Amino acid sequence: xRTIRKWIRLLFVPAAxxxxxxxxxxxxxxxxxxxxGLTGGSRAWIYTNSTEFCGTACHTMPPEYSAYLRSPxxxxxxxxxxxxxxxxxxxxxxxxxDLRHVMTTMxxxxxxxxxxxxxxxxxxxxxxxxxxxxxxxxxxxxxVNFEENENNTETRIYLILKTGGGSQREGLGRGIHWxxxxxxxxxxxxxxxxxxxxxxxxxxxxxxxxxxxIESGLTPADVTGLYLQRMDCITCHNRITHSIPGPEEAVDLxxxxxxxxxxxxxxxxxxxxxxxAAQANPAAAVEQIKQLPEYYAENHPTVSAGSKPLIDIAVExxxxxxxxxxYPELELDWSTHPDNLGHVEDxxxxxxxxxxxxxxxxxxxxxxxxxxxxxxIQVDSxxxxxxxxxxxxxxxxxxxxxxxxxxHGLAIDTSCAxxxxxxxxxxxxxxxxxxxxxxxxxxxxxxxxxxxxxxxxFDSASLKPHLERxxxxxxxxxxxxxxxxxxxxxxxxxxxxxxxxxxxHGAPDYKAGLDLSTYEGLLAxxxxxxxxxxxxxxxxxxxxxxxxxxxxxxQVLAEELEALRNWVEAGLPQE
Numbered sequence: 001x002r003t004i005r006k007w008i009r010l011l012f013v014p015a016a017x018x019x020x021x022x023x024x025x026x027x028x029x030x031x032x033x034x035x036x037g038l039t040g041g042s043r044a045w046i047y048t049n050s051t052e053f054c055g056t057a058c059h060t061m062p063p064e065y066s067a068y069l070r071s072p073x074x075x076x077x078x079x080x081x082x083x084x085x086x087x088x089x090x091x092x093x094x095x096x097x098d099l100r101h102v103m104t105t106m107x108x109x110x111x112x113x114x115x116x117x118x119x120x121x122x123x124x125x126x127x128x129x130x131x132x133x134x135x136x137x138x139x140x141x142x143x144v145n146f147e148e149n150e151n152n153t154e155t156r157i158y159l160i161l162k163t164g165g166g167s168q169r170e171g172l173g174r175g176i177h178w179x180x181x182x183x184x185x186x187x188x189x190x191x192x193x194x195x196x197x198x199x200x201x202x203x204x205x206x207x208x209x210x211x212x213x214i215e216s217g218l219t220p221a222d223v224t225g226l227y228l229q230r231m232d233c234i235t236c237h238n239r240i241t242h243s244i245p246g247p248e249e250a251v252d253l254x255x256x257x258x259x260x261x262x263x264x265x266x267x268x269x270x271x272x273x274x275x276x277a278a279q280a281n282p283a284a285a286v287e288q289i290k291q292l293p294e295y296y297a298e299n300h301p302t303v304s305a306g307s308k309p310l311i312d313i314a315v316e317x318x319x320x321x322x323x324x325x326x327y328p329e330l331e332l333d334w335s336t337h338p339d340n341l342g343h344v345e346d347x348x349x350x351x352x353x354x355x356x357x358x359x360x361x362x363x364x365x366x367x368x369x370x371x372x373x374x375x376x377i378q379v380d381s382x383x384x385x386x387x388x389x390x391x392x393x394x395x396x397x398x399x400x401x402x403x404x405x406x407x408h409g410l411a412i413d414t415s416c417a418x419x420x421x422x423x424x425x426x427x428x429x430x431x432x433x434x435x436x437x438x439x440x441x442x443x444x445x446x447x448x449x450x451x452x453x454x455x456x457x458f459d460s461a462s463l464k465p466h467l468e469r470x471x472x473x474x475x476x477x478x479x480x481x482x483x484x485x486x487x488x489x490x491x492x493x494x495x496x497x498x499x500x501x502x503x504x505h506g507a508p509d510y511k512a513g514l515d516l517s518t519y520e521g522l523l524a525x526x527x528x529x530x531x532x533x534x535x536x537x538x539x540x541x542x543x544x545x546x547x548x549x550x551x552x553x554x555q556v557l558a559e560e561l562e563a564l565r566n567w568v569e570a571g572l573p574q575e
Contacts, residue, residue, distance in 0.1 A: 048095075054078040058105060060114055063327050064242045070324075073241040076129075081241070084120040085128055112331040115191065122232035130233070132180045135166030141373075144256040145248075148269035152255065152262040157447050158386050160374040168204055176372045179235075185228035186235075186352065193235070194338055196351045198223055199365060211357040211365050214462045220360075236348070239339040246334045246345050247275035250321045259317045261310040265300050271318050278326040279333060285326070289318045347455040355406045356457035362466060364402040367456075369448070376447035378440075389420075389442075397479050397499055403470050406458045409436060410471055412443065478560045487563060488573045489519050496564075497522070500556050519574055534572055537565040 012026045047053055055065030055078070068074060073081075083094045104110040119125075141161050147153040164175010173181040183202040189195045197216035201209045212218050229235075245253065251271045254260045260267055270292060278285035292315050296304040304311065325334045338346040343353075353367045369375055370391055379386050398404060398411060420442050438449040457463060480496040487493075497516045498506075505526075506517035512528060515521030522542075525531045531541040538544075546561050556564070567573070 049077060049079045049083075051078050054082075058101075060105065060110070060330060063244065063330060063332050066324050067242040067244050071241045071243065076241075080128075081120060081125045082116075084124040086124075113336045114330070114332075115337070117191075119234060122234050126233040126237070132165065132177070132233075133167040135170070135172045136163035136175075136177065138162050138164075138175075145252050146255050146262060146268040148266070148272065150265045152264075152266070152268045153380065154262065155378055155380050155446075156386075157376050157378045158388055159376040159447075160388060160390065162370075162372055162374075173204075179231050180233065184231040186231060187223065187226050187228055192338055193229075193340075194347055194351060198226075198228075199352050199357055200228060209359060209363075211352070211359055213354075213457075214356045214358050214466070215457070215460055236340045239337060239341070242337070243339055243341075244325050244334045244337070247272045247321075247325075249345075250275070250325065250334075251318075254317050254321065260314045261307070263303075264296070264307065264310060264314060265303060267314055270295065271314070274318060275322060275325070278322065278328075279335070282326055282328045285322060286319075289315055289322065292318075343453070343455060344451070350453070350455035350457075354455065354457035355403065356460045356463045358466070362470070364406075366400075366402045367405045368399075369405065375445065378445070378447040378450070398474055401470070401474060403467060406463070406467055407471050407474060411474060412436075416443075476557065476559070478557050478563075481559060481563055487567055487570075488575050489522075490575050492563070493567060494519075496556075496560060500560070523572075532568055532572060535569060537568040540568050543568060 014022045014025075051065075051068070055061050055068065068078070079091070079095075083091050086094075138160050141159050143157040145155050145157065147155065162175040163177060164172070165177025165180060166172025166174070168181055182204070185200040185202075186196045187198040189197060197213040197218045199211045201211075203209075210220070210223070251260065251268055254271075255262050255268065260271065262268075270288075274285050274288035274292075276285075277288055293304070293308075293311050296307075296311055327333070335345075338348075340346065340348045340351070343349040347354075349372070353365050355364055355367050357365045374391075375389055377386055377388050398408075401407065436444045436449060438444055438446045440446055478496075480492060480499060482492070485491050502517040504511045505514040506521075507515075510526075512526040514526030514528075514531065515524070516531075522532060523530075525541075528541065533539045543561070543565055546556055546564070
């Protein structure tokens with residue numbers, strides 16, 4: 001120790017009359033130490049911010065790191081989301097605050113499975129790259145699925161995804177990203193935000209609307225004082241960088257890529273079953289995958305003899321899927337962390353859009369498939385042309401009813417054929433609780449009516465009386481025949497014809513040469529002649545077409561038809 005102090009003293013306190021370089025030597029040494037310290041510290045800072053350090057230095061990270069490498073953000077550093085882009089001092093203090101994770105790792109005092117908390121707000125992470133006010137065009141999506149039968153029958157679902165967004169100041173602010181342009185707040189009862197009994201929306205004019213899950217028992221008094229989370233990107237895109245697909249999705253994707261051959265009988269069913277077994281017994285899942293060659297040798301000897309390379313590749317691929325999605329020692333698999341993007345495997349959108357979040361006046365958070373995407377169309381390999389229906393022009397008032405999805409199966413009548421392909425109305429849909437059989441027709445859409453939407457709330461016992469009242473109102477109460485309003489063209493029938501008829505018999509198509517969007521067009525009639533005979537409703541084509549058992553029958557409600565009859569009989573008063 002004394003020797004060290006002596007050398008330090010000799011270095012920094014040169015003898016009298018020492019040369020100039022000897023006097024400068026201490027400063028040179030200090031400068032070199034400083035440069036080495038800064039260089040080493042900078043290198044250490046860069047390394048500890050690298051994805052390799054985050055993903056491999058911690059033994060609890062393999063699942064997230066594996067998913068990250070396959071994600072759209074595989075070139076985005078972990079710290080950009082978990083710490084955020086900011087000046088060095090701010091980043092340093094945030095990272096220092098995470099030293100508790102190092103301590104829990106060293107002492108093994110953490111509990112599995114691990115969930116991330118206290119993430120940076122989306123404005124500090126996502127929106128540094130993704131501009132939320134930019135409008136995103138609609139996009140075509142194709143989903144390839146395979147059935148669990150001998151031939152692994154391939155089916156494809158097509159839909160148009162209405163990402164939307166954009167700023168309302170530019171006349172946009174619609175589609176899925178409407179939720180970002182507008183203020184939406186919610187209250188979640190669980191850490192993973194899967195149960196949301198209360199939602200508050202504030203529109204561009206500052207009008208406030210509150211929705212309560214009818215099954216939660218939550219009241220306005222209960223909400224007072226609760227902390228509400230504002231909806232942002234992460235509310236839905238919570239697993240965008242760490243998504244672990246479930247067995248069905250993973251096997252379908254591998255088969256679509258040709259990694260697992262669809263020529264192997266029952267391979268879809270066997271692969272999915274083996275992966276699902278991992279939830280209860282990982283060892284059993286591994287054994288099922290290993291036994292696939294033996295299964296084909298015993299049950300499909302011809303395939304086993306002629307397709308051994310395909311079987312080996314399928315086994316290898318299934319093991320790869322298993323290793324990327326099942327981590328027994330971390331108590332983690334594809335179901336551990338819910339993915340809020342969608343509404344199939346996890347509640348996702350249905351956390352709020354489940355049909356049973358109602359206002360005190362009975363209005364639901366609007367749940368309608370084509371708000372966020374077109375009606376999905378499922379096709380098989382025999383269909384060479386896919387027809388995707390896109391709504392355009394005015395919708396019937398029933399279609400904008402906030403409970404329409406829950407009610408539409410019970411409201412089907414002949415008027416549907418005016419816009420949609422005719423369907424067999426002989427089936428008693430009331431007995432089927434409004435759900436047509438999945439037969440591939442428009443009304444029996446296989447993509448809609450095939451799956452069981454376990455997270456939708458249509459079957460709620462608490463909701464059923466409410467839906468019965470709403471259906472009665474929908475079928476029997478006209479939104480156009482307002483009490484105290486004159487039964488004239490301007491007072492009542494302009495709105496009625498615009499809502500019921502002018503979508504076809506108006507600009508720009510004028511079907512049958514008929515324009516019912518103006519009083520003059522109504523009087524002029526169409527290519528089939530006049531449609532109204534003043535004073536004679538029975539002789540008026542307008543009344544006849546709504547009364548006969550034709551395509552137009554049921555286009556208007558009974559009380560609306562009666563009002564039209566009285567109006568024609570009164571001579572079509574204009575004002």
